[in-house]
Each structure stands twice: as structure tokens, then as C-alpha cells.
Amino acid sequence: MAKSVLVVGGGPAGLAAARTLGKLGIPTILVEKEQKLGGRPVIEDYHTLIPRKMTPQQVIGPFIEEVQNNPNVDVKLGVELEACEGEAPNFKVKLSNGEEHEVGAIVVATGFQHFDAKRKGELGYGIYPDVITNLELEQMFSREGKLYRPSNGQLPKRVAFVFCVGSRDRQLGVTNVHCCRYGCALSGLQGTEIREKYPDVDVFCYYMDVRTYGTWEYPFYWAPQEKHGVRYVRGRIAEITYSPTDGRLRVKHEDTIVQRPAEVPMDLVVLVLGMEPSEGTKKVAKVLGLAQDPDSQFLVPAEDAGSNIISNKTGVFIAGACKGPIDIESSLSEGEAAGAEAATFIGAKVSA
């Protein structure tokens, strides 16, 4: 019986799984498609992570370091899982670099990808330079350290956040009807960051409902509104247009509290992107025969399992955003749980 574990994906969940397995002394292979560990937050330069308001370096950095320095973990960058034969606990896996390995368990942590905002043509992304995504706003903060309008480089007077772009939307097909879970909270945080640094910039959040669930309610909804004066307007933005007379954008919506249509001028519009399963997640589902949600294509846990890291296939554990939208700290905990579960599955004894 094979005594090693394969971890697919080097983002938060995969790193956490590999770290746990390595610390337990189990030979672990970590494959990552990109040339860098850390997943979306590190590769795409997120600025501040919810809910702990720490940088990706602070949160994920220690995991990367531990995984790279642990002799039990074999990190393979630029490598994907191509094929898998056999049943648990004797999987024969084939990697894209030609290597073949025998592993006792597999942890899948292949993550998500951001929604492509160009698919919502009416919102003008890619047409008007001042319509940006919340990912681009993060990168504006992290890479350039300042807020500006891409069209003229000046500080905007007003910023609008458009919630639920690529989420809760049947118009995109059945694939995007779910809630992205992080968008409301991240917008509250980004709004706070803008207001703290530029108190004269007015920030508006256009929402249908604000889903800062659990303990996120105060820091990411109440505090932005009460302490920082972020304004919330109920009504989904239906169209974004540009007025050449004043060079500003117009956000077209109905203020559903006032029950009146509105076309209000804005200088910078931020689209709050939904989450979709990554290409890697869809591919690994086929390779390993994992159950997927028929609509969203995210992986789904086994029907008879109470824990959501147990997949429908014995010996395969799923963690993080490959199962649906999730925040970083939960991704890390799920990775740790999946790593520990994989270790018990292969019957590893903790060395003294």
C-alpha cells in the first residue's frame, strides 16, 4: 500500500494540506500549475484579505515557507495532474511532466477563477476605462498604492461598487446562480480603505442585499457605514453609460427604497466579481471522476458525508474554493482538515 499523498493545487487550501501532511512526516507531492505557490491571492497581488485584514504575504507567506522547507514535501511547479488509474489506496497518477507516482490518497485543492466581467456587456467593462473590477482595484492598491481613474489618472470624486457581477444571475446560464460570499465583505473593506485614505471621496455600494454573514456583519457592513460613511443604495446596476459632456459615467438603476429610476454620475465604477470553478477544477473532476454540481460545475462533497471535505470517491479529499466560493481562512482550515483526513486514511502513524 502506497504511503504518500498527492496534493493538487498550491493555493491556500493545497498549501495548508501539504503543510499538515509534511509536518506529520508523510511523503507528499504538491503539484501546482503556475510557476509560483500561493494561489490567486499571491499570484494576483491581492491587497488586504478578509476577514483578518492582513496581506497575502502575512497570511499565506508562512505556509509557503514551511512547505518549501519541509523535506517531506516535493513541490512541483508548472505541473498538472493528467491521469489517474486504480482505486484507493493505490492510485497510479500521471503528471504533465511525464512522471508517474503511486499515492495512497489525493487532496484536491484546485480553486476558482474570477468571473469575466466582459460577459456582462451592459456594464461597459472593457469599453469605458473607468469601469474596473474589484480585482483591479486590489492591484491598484497593492501595486501602485494609490486610487485613480484609469482614463485620466486623477483621483475620483465618487466611487461606486456594483455588487453581484457574475453572481446570482440566471442570464449567464445556470452556471452563475450562486452567491460569491466574499463580495459584500470585500467591498465594505475596500470602501473603508478608500475612505480612510481619501476622506473626500464618496463611496457608494449598490446592493440587492448585503451578505456579510456571521461575525463579518460589524467589520464589513456596520463599520464602513457608521464609521467611514460608505453609502449603501439598494438596487442592482442595470447599465453603465458614459456622458461625453462631463466625462463621467452614469450608473443606471432603480433606487428600490425610493422607487424611482436613477442615472447618477460616478467617476470610478468597481464591479464586484463572482467566483467560478477554475479550469483546473473542471479538469481534475474529469480525471478523478469527482461529482460536480450540475449547474455551477463546482465539486460537491459525498452525499452521505457530513463533512464537506469528503468527496464521492474514496481516498480523494476536496478542500477550498474548488467546492464553491469560500474565504481564505476557511480555505486554510479546510486544507488542514483534508491533509489530516488523508493522513488517517493511509493509516499513517504519527512518528514520535
Added chain:
Amino acid sequence: MAIHERSLVDPERVLRKERLVIDGVDVSGDWNLIILPRVIQDYDLDFLNEVLEQPEGKTILQCYQCSYCTASCPVHNYWDERYNPRHFIHLARLGLIDELQKRADVMWRCVSCHKCTHRCPKGVLVEEVLKAILRVMAKRGVIEEYPSKKFDKFFLESVYEYGRIEDGELLFGWIERQGYQVVKDPILKKPIPFVGGVPEWLKQLAAKPLKSMNIGFLVLNAKHMLFHPKTKNWNRFKQVLRKVMEEEGVFAH
């Protein structure tokens, strides 16, 4: 042409022309009715800042539009649904002045039961916030100073001048401030009770307690109305009061 959803169309937005010619084409008849758009073109964000400058307005930012206040409000529930504290807060925060102005006739109707303030899950001091909104509206000339405020002012003036109030003078003086025609005596220029354009309901309201009063009390009241007595040593107290009022910025004279 019939107007559908009539409730959404304010009368002032409906233009009806007898003869209408556009670009030389006579479109009278079916097309002579124009409804101006009701689109919100912009916010007036200074309005909120002015509310926040008022000491009572600070908690306006805490509202998250749950409508606990409106559901509790007796004025909303038993008098006029257009009196909606939650809605006023939303309108004030975005500075939708025209919407506030539409409700100017009901906005001062708060009965100060404070159910809204006691129940608000977010700790908004609703009743105070609405007063702050009203004050900013009055300052901007969007709403007339509300009638109860006129009474407060008259009451304060009376106390300031004499150190005490006189019931009769307060009642009939207030009626005068409300804009009703009153008849004054030629010598002391005081309003003569129950003479002039005083509304019937007010006459009845005032007559009821008068009937149960004894003659001596009525004579005393009338005497005080004509020759307003002062509290003993009031002029010295007045100076102290004046100083305090000046310090607190409420000096109205």
C-alpha cells in the same frame, strides 16, 4: 391618452397641451400629453453633511433601513403612511431633496412617543435625527418652520421676558403667531380672547376648561394677561439666563 400607474405620476410632471407642434408637425390629439421623466439625476451629498453637523444628527449613519422604527410609529400606522421615519433617513442620506419636499406637509407630525428610538436595533436616535433633518430643511427653505416650533419659541420668549408664563396670553398669543386674525385692545395692544378669526374648534377647546373655573381665577387670569407680572428679582436672573443662552448658542433675540 390614459396614464397607467397614476400613483407614480406626480401631477406637476404631467404636461398637457391643447395644441402641440413639434418640428412643424402638429401632434395635437393623442400625443398632446407629456410626462416629464422621474429619473434621479444626482444626489445632494452636502445635505447629509449638514445633518451630521447638527448635534442630534450624528446617529443617522447607523441606520440600515430595517424599518423597525416605521413599523412602531403611531403616526405612520394610524395617521398617514407618508410619514415614514426610515424613508426620511434614506432620502436625507442621499440628499434627495425633491422627495423630502414632497413630504414636507407631514414631516413635522412626530408625536415624540420615542418608540422608534427605544426600539431601533442599530441605536439610531430616530426622533432626534428627524428633528435634525427638519432643521436642515428649514435652513435651506425646503420646509416651513414647523408649527410646534412656533409655540416653543413663544413660550421661551415669554419666560425670558417675565420669568413666568401666563396661560391666557400664551394661548391667545400663540393663536396670533399661527396667523389667525385677532382683535387687540386699543390701549395695551393685547389680544382679546374669542374675538376675531379664531377657529371654532379652538374656541370649543378653550371654552371647556373655562366653564369649570371659578370667577376669581378667571379675573386673576385676565388681570395677568393685561398687566403681565414678573417673577421677583427677574431682571437679575434674566442676565444669568441670557449669558447661559449665549454660551450655548440658543439665544434667539
